[in-house]
Amino acid sequence: MKSPESNASRWSPMARGCASVAILAYLAAVIVPPLAGPAPASELASRILQPLRPLVGAVYLGHGYRFFAPNPGPGHTIRWTMTMPDGSTRSGRIPDEALDRPRLLYHRRFMVSEKISALVPLADAPADIRERAKRDWQPLVKGVATNLLRREGGLSVTLETVEHYLPDPGEVLASGTYADAVTPLGSYAWAEPPR
Amino acid sequence: MTTVRSLPARRTVSRSAAQPPAPVLVSRGWLAEWVAAWNAFWFTPADPLPLAVIRIVTGLILTWSCVVWLLDADAFFGDRGWLRPDQVWRMNDQPWQWSGYFVASSPTMIRVVAGISLVAAILLTIGLATPLAALVSFLGLVSAANRAPLNVFGLDDTLGMLLVPLVIGPSGARMSVDRLLAGPGQGRGGESSVRAGIALRLLQVHLCVVYCFSGAGKLFGASWWEGTALWGAIANDRYRTLDLRGLAGHPLVVNALTLATLWWEATYAALVWPRLTRPLCLAMAVLVHLGIGLAMGMMEFGLAMIAANLAFVSATTFESLLRPFTFRNPDSPDILPGTPSDHP
Numbered sequence: 001m002k003s004p005e006s007n008a009s010r011w012s013p014m015a016r017g018c019a020s021v022a023i024l025a026y027l028a029a030v031i032v033p034p035l036a037g038p039a040p041a042s043e044l045a046s047r048i049l050q051p052l053r054p055l056v057g058a059v060y061l062g063h064g065y066r067f068f069a070p071n072p073g074p075g076h077t078i079r080w081t082m083t084m085p086d087g088s089t090r091s092g093r094i095p096d097e098a099l100d101r102p103r104l105l106y107h108r109r110f111m112v113s114e115k116i117s118a119l120v121p122l123a124d125a126p127a128d129i130r131e132r133a134k135r136d137w138q139p140l141v142k143g144v145a146t147n148l149l150r151r152e153g154g155l156s157v158t159l160e161t162v163e164h165y166l167p168d169p170g171e172v173l174a175s176g177t178y179a180d181a182v183t184p185l186g187s188y189a190w191a192e193p194p195r
Numbered sequence: 196m197t198t199v200r201s202l203p204a205r206r207t208v209s210r211s212a213a214q215p216p217a218p219v220l221v222s223r224g225w226l227a228e229w230v231a232a233w234n235a236f237w238f239t240p241a242d243p244l245p246l247a248v249i250r251i252v253t254g255l256i257l258t259w260s261c262v263v264w265l266l267d268a269d270a271f272f273g274d275r276g277w278l279r280p281d282q283v284w285r286m287n288d289q290p291w292q293w294s295g296y297f298v299a300s301s302p303t304m305i306r307v308v309a310g311i312s313l314v315a316a317i318l319l320t321i322g323l324a325t326p327l328a329a330l331v332s333f334l335g336l337v338s339a340a341n342r343a344p345l346n347v348f349g350l351d352d353t354l355g356m357l358l359v360p361l362v363i364g365p366s367g368a369r370m371s372v373d374r375l376l377a378g379p380g381q382g383r384g385g386e387s388s389v390r391a392g393i394a395l396r397l398l399q400v401h402l403c404v405v406y407c408f409s410g411a412g413k414l415f416g417a418s419w420w421e422g423t424a425l426w427g428a429i430a431n432d433r434y435r436t437l438d439l440r441g442l443a444g445h446p447l448v449v450n451a452l453t454l455a456t457l458w459w460e461a462t463y464a465a466l467v468w469p470r471l472t473r474p475l476c477l478a479m480a481v482l483v484h485l486g487i488g489l490a491m492g493m494m495e496f497g498l499a500m501i502a503a504n505l506a507f508v509s510a511t512t513f514e515s516l517l518r519p520f521t522f523r524n525p526d527s528p529d530i531l532p533g534t535p536s537d538h539p
Contacts, residue, residue, distance in 0.1 A: 010238070010240060010389055011238055011389050016234060016238055019237070019238070019393065020233065020237070023237060023393070023397070026359075026397065027400065030400070030401050030404050031404055034404070034408040053288055053291050054291050056288070056291065057287075057288050057290075057291025057292040057293070057341075058291060058293065058337075059337070059355070059359060060292070060336070060337045060340055060341065060351075060352075060355040061355070062287065062288055062292070063352045064408065064412075065352070065404070065405045065408040065409045065412070066408065066409060066412035067349055067409045067412075068413070068424065068427075068428065069409060069412030069413040069415065069416055069419075070412060070413065070414075070415035070416030070417075070419070071416035071417065071418040071419070071424060071427060072418065072424055072425075072427030072428045072431065073427070074431065075431045075432065075433025075434060076433070077433065095433075102263065103436070103492045103493075103494070104259065104260065104263045104350075104495055105263050105266055105267065106492070107348060107350075107492070107493060108263065108264075108267075108271070108343075108346040108347075108348075109346070110433065111345060111346050111347065111348050112277055112345050112346060115286075115344075115345055116345075136285070139282050139285060140278065140282065140285065140286075140345070142279075143276070143277055143278045143279050143282060143345075144277060146275050146276075146279070147270050147275060147276050147277050150269075150275045151270065164431070164432060164433060166427060166430050166431060167430055168426070168430075169426060169442075169443035169444070169446060169449075170443075172430065172440050172443040173443050173444060
């Protein structure tokens with residue numbers, strides 16, 4: 001059996017050199033994004049990331065890998081109530097475990113609620129914080145409203161995010177009922193009649 | 196009574212006393228060792244069988260993911276979907292995070308692009324036109340993920356991590372239609388290759404990075420130190436597919452499961468390399484990811500992470516498990532049997 005070094009020589013030194021540069025670039029694109037975010041992150045990591053952004057974006061490596069970190073939090077849904085052209089109302093939620101099947105489809109829709117809710121302060125947050133955050137979440141919520149109105153054929157829709165209470169073990173053993181935190185996201189209607 | 200005997204002077208010591216080595220030579224030796232170690236790590240040829248197994252599992256999950264994208268394609272990729280094209284920049288890094296769906300935005304073209312991605316994923320699974328199928332599958336995944344950042348999660352990150360090595364390495368060299376079409380006299384199939392070694396190494400290192408940051412992120416959380424974090428997952432009814440709330444009366448069990456998960460993840464990057472601890476690391480990975488899949492309804496994510504862990508399983512292990520299914524000329528010798536993971 002040949003030694004690893006002799007097998008490595010299957011490739012010419014030039015080929016190994018070029019491949020090494022490519023490997024190092026790829027490893028940098030793998031390692032730097034989670035160093036640079038999510039917060040807390042260093043200024044140094046952010047600066048190192050700048051020249052790597054084209055590569056990181058092109059090969060879809062801009063991830064933080066903080067699965068269920070720092071702490072598993074409560075789940076969120078978006079509740080909606082829609083006015084239909086005949087004046088009736090229809091309601092639902094995103095995601096809906098009864099309708100959103102298969103489970104992967106449920107998760108893809110669940111992410112909409114989770115990611116938007118992460119941008120929305122609770123209703124009892126200071127007014128200036130809520131106003132500032134609204135600039136970030138409202139364009140996304142408009143997209144959600146547009147999609148719902150298109151799908152259901154409605155005229156207008158009112159949305160609210162629901163943070164589902166996370167009971168501790170004692171509360172589960174006591175079989176109590178819990179109050180979820182509800183935050184209004186506004187009402188939306190077509191600016192022009194739907195096509 | 197312990198006797199004391201004089202030890203012979205080490206050769207290096209006596210030599211250094213007589214004639215100190217030149218610092219340049221020492222430095223070159225150290226550098227040469229680094230280069231040799233780098234070359235041995237990255238450029239040792241490996242059997243492509245583990246890559247083929249990873250290709251099949253990844254292809255199946257990706258095929259399913261493509262089907263689900265297609266179930267609601269207009270909502271995911273359309274102009275009036277969850278996220279309008281002009282708002283995508285709010286969620287990801289434009290213009291670098293490209294997507295074919297930015298160009299193909301009509302309902303017909305959306306289905307064409309999603310359909311091509313689906314066909315590529317199927318071809319990748321069966322190993323037909325594998326290099327092209329792997330590349331198109333990767334482009335399809337990135338297009339979908341970058342156009343629909345509101346709808347992606349860990350599964351998509353993991354599929355991206357899996358697909359890059361499948362593009363780079365000869366993932367269709369074993370267990371593929373390509374192999375069957377090539378016939379027994381063509382190229383043998385299964386010869387160790389440097390590209391297979393690089394691909395498996397990239398996946399191994401990337402997986403270590405994922406667990407390292409995921410584990411480090413958890414170390415910020417009080418609930419992980421307190422041993423209650425798993426309860427947060429159990430009590431979250433949005434994720435729940437298996438009701439484990441009965442564990443409310445068994446806090447020490449929740450503590451043990453939480454701490455085992457935390458320390459497995461935080462130490463994975465160190466303990467997966469030594470042969471002594473690797474089986475434990477991989478067994479724990481299977482348990483954790485199957486647990487997430489079953490209890491939190493994220494089976495695709497769990498299976499994708501298990502597929503990534505297969506990069507640490509040696510070719511000889513796969514060979515013995517999959518012998519009835521593999522097509523390989525017995526006269527074709529391995530220069531170095533096994534995956535790079537056989538060579539710590």
